[in-house]
Amino acid sequence: MTAGPRATTLIESPRLARHAGVELVLASETFQYTGSFKFRAAWRVATSVPNPRVLTASSGNFGQAMAYACQLSGKGCTVVMPHNSAGVKIDAVRAYGGIVDLIDTRTTSRAERIRQLAAADPAAYVASPYDDLQVIEGNSSLGDELAALPVDDVVAPVGGGGLTAGLVVGLRRAGSAAAIVGAEPLLGNDAAQSLRAGHIVVNDGEPQTLADGARTVSLGERNWAVLQGGLAGIVEVPEEALREAVRLLFSLANLKAEPTGALPLAALLCAPERFRGRRVCCVVSGGNVDPAVFRELIG
Amino acid sequence: MTAGPRATTLIESPRLARHAGVELVLASETFQYTGSFKFRAAWRVATSVPNPRVLTASSGNFGQAMAYACQLSGKGCTVVMPHNSAGVKIDAVRAYGGIVDLIDTRTTSRAERIRQLAAADPAAYVASPYDDLQVIEGNSSLGDELAALPVDDVVAPVGGGGLTAGLVVGLRRAGSAAAIVGAEPLLGNDAAQSLRAGHIVVNDGEPQTLADGARTVSLGERNWAVLQGGLAGIVEVPEEALREAVRLLFSLANLKAEPTGALPLAALLCAPERFRGRRVCCVVSGGNVDPAVFRELIG
Numbered sequence: 001m002t003a004g005p006r007a008t009t010l011i012e013s014p015r016l017a018r019h020a021g022v023e024l025v026l027a028s029e030t031f032q033y034t035g036s037f038k039f040r041a042a043w044r045v046a047t048s049v050p051n052p053r054v055l056t057a058s059s060g061n062f063g064q065a066m067a068y069a070c071q072l073s074g075k076g077c078t079v080v081m082p083h084n085s086a087g088v089k090i091d092a093v094r095a096y097g098g099i100v101d102l103i104d105t106r107t108t109s110r111a112e113r114i115r116q117l118a119a120a121d122p123a124a125y126v127a128s129p130y131d132d133l134q135v136i137e138g139n140s141s142l143g144d145e146l147a148a149l150p151v152d153d154v155v156a157p158v159g160g161g162g163l164t165a166g167l168v169v170g171l172r173r174a175g176s177a178a179a180i181v182g183a184e185p186l187l188g189n190d191a192a193q194s195l196r197a198g199h200i201v202v203n204d205g206e207p208q209t210l211a212d213g214a215r216t217v218s219l220g221e222r223n224w225a226v227l228q229g230g231l232a233g234i235v236e237v238p239e240e241a242l243r244e245a246v247r248l249l250f251s252l253a254n255l256k257a258e259p260t261g262a263l264p265l266a267a268l269l270c271a272p273e274r275f276r277g278r279r280v281c282c283v284v285s286g287g288n289v290d291p292a293v294f295r296e297l298i299g
Numbered sequence: 300m301t302a303g304p305r306a307t308t309l310i311e312s313p314r315l316a317r318h319a320g321v322e323l324v325l326a327s328e329t330f331q332y333t334g335s336f337k338f339r340a341a342w343r344v345a346t347s348v349p350n351p352r353v354l355t356a357s358s359g360n361f362g363q364a365m366a367y368a369c370q371l372s373g374k375g376c377t378v379v380m381p382h383n384s385a386g387v388k389i390d391a392v393r394a395y396g397g398i399v400d401l402i403d404t405r406t407t408s409r410a411e412r413i414r415q416l417a418a419a420d421p422a423a424y425v426a427s428p429y430d431d432l433q434v435i436e437g438n439s440s441l442g443d444e445l446a447a448l449p450v451d452d453v454v455a456p457v458g459g460g461g462l463t464a465g466l467v468v469g470l471r472r473a474g475s476a477a478a479i480v481g482a483e484p485l486l487g488n489d490a491a492q493s494l495r496a497g498h499i500v501v502n503d504g505e506p507q508t509l510a511d512g513a514r515t516v517s518l519g520e521r522n523w524a525v526l527q528g529g530l531a532g533i534v535e536v537p538e539e540a541l542r543e544a545v546r547l548l549f550s551l552a553n554l555k556a557e558p559t560g561a562l563p564l565a566a567l568l569c570a571p572e573r574f575r576g577r578r579v580c581c582v583v584s585g586g587n588v589d590p591a592v593f594r595e596l597i598g
Contacts, residue, residue, distance in 0.1 A: 006311070009308055009310075009330075011308075011330045012305070012330075012332075013330075014332070014367075015391075015394055015395075030553040031308075031310045031311075031552075031553060031554075033311075033313070035553050068313075088550075092314075095314055096314075247590075250555060250590065251387075251590060253330075254329040254330060254334050254555050254586035254587070255330075255555065256549060256553050256554065256555045287553035288553070291546075291549065291550060291597045291598070294597065295594045295597060295598055298590045298593065298594060299590070299591075299594055
C-alpha cells in the first residue's frame with residue numbers, strides 16, 4: 001500500500017548536459033506509479049472525492065493512473081477507451097484493477113459514453129484527465145518537489161495544460177522564482193497560439209503528433225486561468241526534434257522516455273539560444289511507450 | 300563537480316513485483332555517473348591513489364567510469380581497448396576525457412599492452428576492474444545504502460565478483476542480515492562452480508553470454524576471499540531468461556537495463572520457489588547497451 005505518489009527521480013547526465021549546452025537535471029516521472037506524472041492527479045482525485053466509483057475517458061496514462069489510484073483507495077474505476085486502443089494500454093488498465101469500457105468512436109463519442117455510464121451510476125465521480133482543480137492540485141506536488149532545486153527554468157510538456165498549471169501552482173506556493181516554460185508539439189500548437197492570442201485557441205481535431213500525451217484539442221479552462229499569467233513561454237517542437245530527444249535520453253542518460261516526456265529536452269535542442277548556460281530542469285513526464293514504437297525511435 | 304558517486308535509484312514496480320511473485324525493489328545503478336555501478340570503484344581508485352595517471356584495460360563500463368573519475372579528480376587516464384570494440388564504447392571513454400589505446404588482441408594481449416604502458420610511465424597506477432581492494436571498498440558504498448532497506452535478499456550480478464564482494468562488505472558493516480545472492484550467466488558459471496568446489500574455478504576462455512559485464516574467466520582472488528563465506532548462493536541464469544528480464548524491466552518498470560543488469564531479475568524468474576513471498580532487492584548494475592542490441596531484445 002502506497003501512501004501517495006513517489007517522489008520524482010532526479011537524474012544528472014553530464015554528457016546530455018554538454019550536448020544541450022545547459023546545466024541540466026532531469027525530473028523523471030517515468031518511475032512514478034503507473035509510469036507517468038498522471039498518478040499524482042489520479043491519487044488526489046481518488047482520495048478527495050467521496051464517491052465510491054470513478055468514471056473517466058482516457059486511452060493513455062490517465063486511465064492507468066486512475067485505475068491504480070482507485071484500486072489502492074478501495075474504489076471502483078471504469079475507463080472508457082476506443083476499441084482500437086493498443087492492447088498494451090488496455091492490459092495496463094486491467095492490470096491496475098480498472099474496468100475497461102471499449103467504444104467504437106465512429107458511432108459513440110467518449111463524452112456520450114461517459115454521460116450514459118454516469119446516468120446509470122449517479123454515485124460515480126466523472127474525472128477529467130486535465131481540466132479539473134483536483135488535477136491541478138495533484139500535479140502541484142511535483143512543483144513542491146522541484147522548488148528545492150537551484151534552477152532558472154523548469155521545462156515541461158503541454159497538452160491539456162494540467163501538468164504545467166500544477167507546476168505553476170506548486171513552484172509559486174513554495175516560493176520558487178524559476179521560469180516555467182512549456183514544450184508543445186508544433187503539429188498541435190494550440191497552447192502557443194493561445195498565449196499569443198490571449199484566449200484559448202482550439203485545434204482542428206486531434207493533432208497527429210508522435211507525442212500522444214499532447215494530442216489534446218485545446219487547453220482546459222481551469223488550466224488556462226493559471227497558465228495565461230504563469231508561463232514564461234512555450235517552445236514549439238517539430239516532430240524530428242522529438243525523435244532526436246527520445247534517442248538522446250536513451251543513449252546518453254539511459255532513460256526510457258515516451259515521446260511526450262521527451263518534449264522538454266527537444267525544446268532545449270530547438271531553442272538553444274534561449275537556454276544556453278542556464279540551469280534547466282526538464283520534466284520527463286512519463287515512460288509508457290509501445291515497444292514497437294520505441295524500437296523504431298532508437299533505430 | 301561531483302562529490303562522489305550518486306545514491307542509487309530505488310524503483311518500485313507493482314506489476315513487475317506481481318509478475319515475479321515477490322515484494323520487489325530495484326536498486327538501479329543505470330543513472331549512476333557513467334551509467335553503471337563501476338563509477339563507485341573508479342571514484343575510489345581515482346581519489347585514493349597518489350599517482351597522477353591511471354592505466355586500465357576495459358572494453359566496457361569500467362573504462363568509462365575510470366576515465367570520468369580521473370577527469371573529475373584531475374588525473375590522466377588511458378584505457379586499453381580491443382580495436383574491434385563497439386564505436387559507442389570508444390566514444391564514451393573519449394567523451395569522459397580518457398585516452399583510448401586500441402590494440403589488436405590477435406597479436407597483443409591486454410595484459411601485455413598494460414605492461415608496456417606501465418613500463419613507459421612508471422608513475423601511473425594500474426587499476427584492475429574488479430580484483431582490487433579499492434574496488435571492493437568503492438562498491439561497498441552501495442551495500443551501505445541498501446542496508447537501510449527492509450529486505451530479506453539482495454540479488455546482484457556476478458562477473459569478476461567485485462560488486463557482490465562490495466555488497467557483502469558494505470551490508471555486513473552496516474549491520475544488515477540480508478542474504479546476498481549472486482546471479483550469474485549459466486554460460487559462464489565459474490563462480491557457481493567455485494562455490495561448489497570450494498576453490499576458484501576458471502572458465503575455458505571468455506564465455507559468450509549476452510551479459511557482457513560477466514564475460515570474466517574467473518572470480519578475482521580478493522573477491523573470492525569475501526564471497527566464499529559471504530554469499531548465500533548463486534543462481535545460474537540461462538540466456539533466454541536474461542532476454543525475458545530485459546524485456547520485463549523495459550515494459551513493466553520503464554527501465555533501460557543492460558543484459559548484465561537484468562541478471563538479478565532473471566534469477567527471480569529462474570528460481571521462483573527460492574524467492575516466493577520474500578522481500579527482494581535486485582541490483583540493476585548498469586544501463587549501457589548498444590541501441591541495436593536493445594532493439595533486438597525488446598522486439
